[in-house]
Amino acid sequence: MSNLEDYKGVWVFIEQKEGKIAHVSLELLGAGRKLADKRGVPLAGILIGHQVKPLADEVFAYGADIVYLYDAPIFRHYRTETFMRAVIHCVETYKPEIFLYGATSTGKDLASAVATDLATGLTADTTMLDVDADTGLLEASRPAFGGNIMATILCKKDRPQMATVRPKVMKALEPQKGRTGTLIEETLSLGEEDIRTKVLEIVRDTEKKVRIDEADIIVAGGKGLGSKEGFQLIHQFAEVLGASVGASRDAVEAGWIDHHHQVGQTGVTVTPKIYFAIGISGAIQHIVGMHNSGLIIAINKDPNAAIFQSCHYGIVGDAFEIVPMLIEGFREALGKAEEVQYGGKV
Amino acid sequence: MAEKFDVIVVGAGPAGTACAYTLAKAGVDVLLIERGEYPGSKNVMGGVLYRKMMDDIIPGFYKEAPVERPIVEQRFMMLDAESAVTFSYKGMEWAQEPYNNFTVLRAKFDQWFADQAVKQGALLINETVVTECIVENGKVIGVRTDRPDGDVYADVVVLADGVNSLLAKSLGFHKEFRPDEVALAVMEVLKLDKKIIEDRFNLEGDQGCTIEIFGDSTKGILGTAWLYTNKDSLNIGVGAMLSGLIKAKIKPYELLEYVKQHPMIRPYIQGTEQQEYLAHLIPEGGYNSMPRIVGDGVVVVGDAAQMVNAIHREGSNMAMTSGVMAAEAIVRAKEAGDFSRTMLDSYRVNLMNSFVGEDLKKYKDATHHFEKYPHYFEKYIPLMNKAASQMFTVDGTPKREKQKKIWKDIGGAGDKFKIARDLLAAWKVMK
Amino acid sequence: MLHIVACIKQVPDTKIIKMNPKTNTMDRASAPAILNPYDAHAVEEAVRLKQRYGGTVSVVTMGPPPAVKAIKKCIEIGADEGYLITDRAFAGADTLATSYSLTKALEKIGKILPIDLIICGKMTIDGDTGQVGPGIARRLDIPPLTSVKKVVEVNKEKGYAIVHRKLEDGYEVIQSTLPCLFSVEKEINEVPYSPLPNVIRAARYQPHIWSVDDLEGVDRTLLGLKGSPTIVAKVWPPEKPKGGEMLTGTPQEQASRILSLLLERKELFRDKEVTG
Ligand SMILES: Cc1cc2nc3c(=O)[nH]c(=O)nc-3n(C[C@H](O)[C@H](O)[C@H](O)COP(=O)(O)OP(=O)(O)OC[C@H]3O[C@@H](n4cnc5c(N)ncnc54)[C@H](O)[C@@H]3O)c2cc1C
Ligand SMILES: Cc1cc2nc3c(=O)[nH]c(=O)nc-3n(C[C@H](O)[C@H](O)[C@H](O)COP(=O)(O)OP(=O)(O)OC[C@H]3O[C@@H](n4cnc5c(N)ncnc54)[C@H](O)[C@@H]3O)c2cc1C
Numbered sequence A: 001m002s003n004l005e006d007y008k009g010v011w012v013f014i015e016q017k018e019g020k021i022a023h024v025s026l027e028l029l030g031a032g033r034k035l036a037d038k039r040g041v042p043l044a045g046i047l048i049g050h051q052v053k054p055l056a057d058e059v060f061a062y063g064a065d066i067v068y069l070y071d072a073p074i075f076r077h078y079r080t081e082t083f084m085r086a087v088i089h090c091v092e093t094y095k096p097e098i099f100l101y102g103a104t105s106t107g108k109d110l111a112s113a114v115a116t117d118l119a120t121g122l123t124a125d126t127t128m129l130d131v132d133a134d135t136g137l138l139e140a141s142r143p144a145f146g147g148n149i150m151a152t153i154l155c156k157k158d159r160p161q162m163a164t165v166r167p168k169v170m171k172a173l174e175p176q177k178g179r180t181g182t183l184i185e186e187t188l189s190l191g192e193e194d195i196r197t198k199v200l201e202i203v204r205d206t207e208k209k210v211r212i213d214e215a216d217i218i219v220a221g222g223k224g225l226g227s228k229e230g231f232q233l234i235h236q237f238a239e240v241l242g243a244s245v246g247a248s249r250d251a252v253e254a255g256w257i258d259h260h261h262q263v264g265q266t267g268v269t270v271t272p273k274i275y276f277a278i279g280i281s282g283a284i285q286h287i288v289g290m291h292n293s294g295l296i297i298a299i300n301k302d303p304n305a306a307i308f309q310s311c312h313y314g315i316v317g318d319a320f321e322i323v324p325m326l327i328e329g330f331r332e333a334l335g336k337a338e339e340v341q342y343g344g345k346v
Numbered sequence B: 001m002a003e004k005f006d007v008i009v010v011g012a013g014p015a016g017t018a019c020a021y022t023l024a025k026a027g028v029d030v031l032l033i034e035r036g037e038y039p040g041s042k043n044v045m046g047g048v049l050y051r052k053m054m055d056d057i058i059p060g061f062y063k064e065a066p067v068e069r070p071i072v073e074q075r076f077m078m079l080d081a082e083s084a085v086t087f088s089y090k091g092m093e094w095a096q097e098p099y100n101n102f103t104v105l106r107a108k109f110d111q112w113f114a115d116q117a118v119k120q121g122a123l124l125i126n127e128t129v130v131t132e133c134i135v136e137n138g139k140v141i142g143v144r145t146d147r148p149d150g151d152v153y154a155d156v157v158v159l160a161d162g163v164n165s166l167l168a169k170s171l172g173f174h175k176e177f178r179p180d181e182v183a184l185a186v187m188e189v190l191k192l193d194k195k196i197i198e199d200r201f202n203l204e205g206d207q208g209c210t211i212e213i214f215g216d217s218t219k220g221i222l223g224t225a226w227l228y229t230n231k232d233s234l235n236i237g238v239g240a241m242l243s244g245l246i247k248a249k250i251k252p253y254e255l256l257e258y259v260k261q262h263p264m265i266r267p268y269i270q271g272t273e274q275q276e277y278l279a280h281l282i283p284e285g286g287y288n289s290m291p292r293i294v295g296d297g298v299v300v301v302g303d304a305a306q307m308v309n310a311i312h313r314e315g316s317n318m319a320m321t322s323g324v325m326a327a328e329a330i331v332r333a334k335e336a337g338d339f340s341r342t343m344l345d346s347y348r349v350n351l352m353n354s355f356v357g358e359d360l361k362k363y364k365d366a367t368h369h370f371e372k373y374p375h376y377f378e379k380y381i382p383l384m385n386k387a388a389s390q391m392f393t394v395d396g397t398p399k400r401e402k403q404k405k406i407w408k409d410i411g412g413a414g415d416k417f418k419i420a421r422d423l424l425a426a427w428k429v430m431k
Numbered sequence C: 001m002l003h004i005v006a007c008i009k010q011v012p013d014t015k016i017i018k019m020n021p022k023t024n025t026m027d028r029a030s031a032p033a034i035l036n037p038y039d040a041h042a043v044e045e046a047v048r049l050k051q052r053y054g055g056t057v058s059v060v061t062m063g064p065p066p067a068v069k070a071i072k073k074c075i076e077i078g079a080d081e082g083y084l085i086t087d088r089a090f091a092g093a094d095t096l097a098t099s100y101s102l103t104k105a106l107e108k109i110g111k112i113l114p115i116d117l118i119i120c121g122k123m124t125i126d127g128d129t130g131q132v133g134p135g136i137a138r139r140l141d142i143p144p145l146t147s148v149k150k151v152v153e154v155n156k157e158k159g160y161a162i163v164h165r166k167l168e169d170g171y172e173v174i175q176s177t178l179p180c181l182f183s184v185e186k187e188i189n190e191v192p193y194s195p196l197p198n199v200i201r202a203a204r205y206q207p208h209i210w211s212v213d214d215l216e217g218v219d220r221t222l223l224g225l226k227g228s229p230t231i232v233a234k235v236w237p238p239e240k241p242k243g244g245e246m247l248t249g250t251p252q253e254q255a256s257r258i259l260s261l262l263l264e265r266k267e268l269f270r271d272k273e274v275t276g
């Protein structure tokens, strides 16, 4: 058990890859800022890598007061063993009270190892964060039992209180250019011979990767489309709108579309400005991945479909009747809009 | 190397499990193969489990088994389009040990029963479909399953695979059903608060009630509907002869929807939430369509042998009894080291001499009788309703005049003597 | 000859689970217990490695007595031995306490037959954290390799393993010394329909069952609820969205209503048209 008084400050693990900070880390700086302000403590980012020092400015711009930097060739690629040692070294030296990681494969891998060594609590896949201003107790809430329930997890007796946080649920602050803070550079005597794992090669997907989490408009289809051929309707509609294509898990599992397109608890969380849910029943696991979208429009044959509880506008009807009308109508409207733009009065 | 057991039982329904239980208890090495995720997972039953036959297998079973409610009242409803004549028997002797019968949910009950067989030493495997019997020189020596390396051998194979027994068919023991040999049943389990059930059905505590519904519930097709009380759900279903459904061009679930909307039924199921929807065949052929049930190294038990009493909605009890009798015959065969058809035939003989054979013989013409003369359903039940209505409506007409009018209506419905003949004929097949 | 141990858990099938709206607890009767789907892949991978290199596959689980069923499922997949650690003292464990208990069981299994490789699932569908695997690795002080989607080689003689670890945008090829621990992705393999002899063997199989007293050197303060730094302070049903406006009228009318909603947001489409 730790002496709780010794632990101060909110930390965010800054995940970076080839000199680019993962968006979730910026989101966490936004969330961490709020927690730190409520507590009246500083917000710090911990940055580990090789030749990543220039990124510190960005971390400050997004709200951090302090950056702890471990910059050495041994940290060139993420490895649990090396990163874990840096993090543990830093925690033991500077003692934060709260420590947030993105719930990405790297963030989860690192946090799990660190929590075990520090023998402290770690809440996974958090979607809501709050802190008690006086006691500093972190309230980390997350969906449990396949999204059927929400649970608030506390870690009362151990520090730091750690959580991994789902991408896309917290909001990054507007970056303030020129905002600065304290940069603390640390070193660790760690030789390659101490390390039992080696990254032999990194293979990036060559095909263009779908990033539905960054799309403004998503047209998502579900099992209701009936077949791979039926699912083409979604692609067609997305194309005229210039939208990205999303899917429910059942559509993915049926093999109609690649799993990168899956929206929901075990897929991607998305927050587009417009989300179409077509032939999707609205299972809670799907809803948690899209309910923060700006405008949700659902089309479903079944008037009792749960999706209608989670949309802004609902149409009870057959996708194969409604969507072609939308495609046609939108094409026409675009045509008119162009006329107005190019041929109309100034 | 494929394994060999003394006995393989195909199907962990009441018949197969009763057989495996009895065999295991006698120290026989038995493998029980079920295709469902677990025993009962796919099984359908209106829901009445008769106490006696199960009690013979596991005395006092109801103290531990997942039974829903002991039945203290049996109601019969003669339904017309907007009315019903109902009569019922309720008796407190049924509310105490040893009870008469119980409602059960098969998904729970079958699983429990199979667990008991396993405790006796039977080996149960689930999610495995037997695709054929392995036959050598006219003798069944094992089964083939749909799994890789899926053959397994035994001295005797017991076919307890239910009404549509593909295995018995593939052995040539019986042919494809004719539509007039099977009924199609659909049912729903409807969730309802325990307290509401007790109030609505006039029950105290754990007691249960069954309602059998005749007449308009099947729109004149030969069949019945039923409504049974479980602990915190109701079973509602309707079954009708396949031939009738085909002729009337009605889909079974449409029929069930009709029953659920019927003004005499609707109030019972108000505020319920559908939990499950199930559909199943019931062999209605009875004695006349029974297949061969014994061969070299093989016996057929339960529904697979068409042992259902269509009139009294029995089946699971006969299934169990047949399973036990088959087991006993197999034990004798094992002692003699002879698994030939002749040796195993004592199963058939004993079965035919038991209540199973007797009942099946007795009712053997019933279904056909009713099927041939649909006016039992089409005419007499409405007539009954009309009579009751006239009798009980207080409108200043003297009772004697009412009776006269009723007789006139009956006369109008047909020849009085014909009605008398019909009733007698019905009495005969039922008796 | 490798000795591979898979960590597996029996979980309620959360796909069909129902919650009791009054108590916010799970209605156990509504959800059949199944082998955690990710763990089935862990066992399958262990069995494939056994077929490739020879050896033994054991599975271990911490859970209540009915978890024997999940072990039997693993025997069907092809595991040789199963160990269940079950004790009231384990109840209420979070991931830290779970990894501690499992580590104690693994140490004991390792005494029966030294362990070369431990394989976990990516996550459980009830706990849903993915933390237990790496936790075990840390406690045993062996390298944790998470997100493994392919095992290239396990070389016991030379004492290393090479795997592909899934990344957000590709994968990395990573080499580790043995023993180590993998957490595997679903895509690592497909679990086939088990052969009949395995299924029969599983029906007969009785796993080793250990209580806390059967384990050695256990610090009881690190078990179960007591050993869990995290506590569940409160549970509540996920916020039910209010539900939207249901459009009425003919399909045409509804469609044009949607179109006007879209066109109100014209700014979204303009540059899409340019780029697209
Ligand atoms: C642990 C766990 C994690 C999960 N993670 C995810 C996840 O990340 N993402 C996800 O999506 N799911 C997830 N699921 C699965 C989820 O529970 C649902 O099973 C899934 O979302 C259902 O997909 P669906 O809506 O496409 O299919 P269905 O539920 O089959 O719904 C199809 C719908 O289409 C309608 N329809 C049919 N025909 C038409 C037509 N012609 N026109 C219009 N409508 C029509 C039907 O009325 C129905 O409502 C998860 C489940 C679990 C247990
Ligand atoms: C709607 C309806 C209502 C009924 N109501 C009642 C009632 O109230 N009371 C009553 O006593 N009886 C009733 N019955 C009849 C009763 O359900 C049956 O008589 C009884 O279930 C017969 O038991 P069984 O073991 O022969 O067959 P089943 O219960 O059908 O069991 C057969 C088993 O074999 C398995 N199986 C089938 N094929 C294979 C294969 N190839 N490989 C492996 N496994 C296989 C099946 O999954 C199943 O578990 C009703 C029937 C129906 C359809």
Ligand SMILES: Nc1ncnc2c1ncn2[C@@H]1O[C@H](COP(=O)(O)O)[C@@H](O)[C@H]1O
Pocket (backbone or CB within 6 Å): C006, C007, C008, C009, C036, C038, C039, C042, C060, C061, C062, C063, C095, C098, C102, C119, C120, C121, C122, C123, C124, C125, C127, C128, C129, C130, C131, C132, C133
């Ligand atoms: N009680 C348990 N017994 C055995 N293995 C477990 C247990 N809990 C978790 N695991 C293993 O750890 C993995 C991750 O679990 P979790 O951290 O709960 O998501 C699972 O896929 C299992 O391999």
